[in-house]
């Protein structure tokens with residue numbers, strides 16, 4: 001097996017060095033998310049300030065990136081989150097991952113902080129920290145364009161926008177505007193280092209894969225095409241992207257409305273996937289992906305007529321409709337464009353606004369706090385103004401830019417009850433009272449309320465693998481959560497796109513063929529070995545958080561889910577979380593963790609993480 005390579009960049013000292021990634025690290029962690037957590041755990045001291053120079057920002061790709069394997073060139077970014085204080089992993093798309101492969105880097109580890117703005121410029125074997133003062137203040141589109149003007153049209157970049165520069169706690173890192181690592185403030189960490197962008201300009205030519213590997217890819221691609229073009233139960237992502245989620249969740253009654261009080265939106269068909277399909281201008285895709293799930297859409301009429309954006313996802317549509325009780329089809333398009341250009345997570349922004357609307361309704365904040373904005377349900381014009389205030393940290397927006405957990409601590413007066421987050425990360429677009437195992441996955445997720453790290457296709461799409469799940473049951477399915485989590489961790493090492501990875505059986509078959517060929521590790525043909533890598537990653541992420549003081553007390557829902565019945569929710573009407581403690585007990589037992597949610601010594605040792613076990617013993621003394 002050949003060594004893989006990382007680039008270590010210290011912004012404080014200006015040192016830039018290449019390092020080998022040892023074969024044992026590849027065998028244990030494959031790439032992507034596995035590499036990220038392995039290095040973050042080993043190199044970060046417990047208690048590190050997420051916005052201090054000691055935090056590390058780690059970009060990593062999987063072994064399949066840039067090889068021609070379908071949907072495999074996404075990238076992972078790992079750091080300690082300024083929003084949650086936990087381990088965090090973001091994931092982005094477009095061409096950045098493939099470009100990292102073309103300059104032969106599997107990882108870029110950024111440490112320290114510069115005195116003034118810079119950007120990192122990378123060619124094959126040439127690395128430079130360059131003056132970024134002229135880029136500071138530009139939005140993400142302007143930044144990418146400026147970098148192309150300086151370095152040529154082939155240069156791609158991952159960059160932050162002005163909201164990141166203002167240290168909004170949920171700032172994104174963007175590539176090609178809409179292909180963001182959106183959640184958890186990875187862009188905030190980048191901004192705290194005064195790093196505006198990482199620009200990559202491959203100059204060494206792309207190494208042709210071996211004939212055998214090319215033949216293997218061609219065979220797998222044919223199989224894959226059959227799958228994405230409409231096998232029964234396969235995702236219709238090529239046509240509609242993720243907008244089909246609007247239809248599915250409203251029908252199930254789990255589309256959160258008015259800050260998670262109701263489970264479907266009034267007249268939701270006005271924003272259905274068919275309505276968004278009618279706005280489609282063209283398909284857009286990440287590098288080497290035949291799915292083309294991404295779309296450019298343009299609003300045809302109403303107050304946002306003529307506005308267009310790329311990469312409008314289900315979650316974003318929800319953030320700017322359900323959260324504030326609006327069914328205007330154009331507002332999510334305009335809000336998405338603003339968030340992409342300024343570099344803000346749409347989910348955290350939408351939930352923060354829904355929180356403010358509820359406080360306004362309850363009289364906890366008034367027009368004095370909102371600079372005269374009428375935050376009444378359905379008022380998307382006011383929401384647009386509030387979003388700009390968040391992006392620019394003005395007035396109420398300055399408080400909401402801290403996220404709902406910190407904002408509720410600021411407002412007090414019972415506002416904590418309406419702050420919809422887990423571990424400080426704002427809830428995504430699923431009401432957990434109607435998809436209880438999907439909810440458990442978010443409660444126990446190492447990054448907080450993250451929907452994409454153990455997506456329950458069993459509950460949401462009726463996937464029967466490995467078996468069907470009763471979405472209202474409160475016992476008997478924790479084993480499925482473990483499988484979903486460990487599997488997603490594997491997908492994130494590949495890095496195989498999550499949207500495809502959610503269909504486990506065809507994806508697993510593909511990975512078992514491709515991973516041994518590309519890594520030289522024959523054991524990756526074995527399903528058990530692959531899942532063990534996933535379990536190792538999941539346990540190491542948990543161990544990182546335990547070392548930071550997180551445990552069972554933090555695997556907790558906002559009060560609303562355990563005290564209020566879900567309303568206006570069709571088949572989920574009246575649902576509530578009854579005995580969450582029992583669900584947690586079942587999950588911890590299946591995981592081999594103790595009743596406080598701490599991985600046991602035996603479990604860690606069985607995964608080859610004995611040293612981690614010693615850290616935990618030391619830390620808990």
Ligand code: SF4
Pocket residue numbers: 071072074093094237284285286289290291292293294497498499500
């Ligand atoms: S399915 Fe969509 S998000 Fe995933 S790699 Fe393809 S275009 Fe990108």
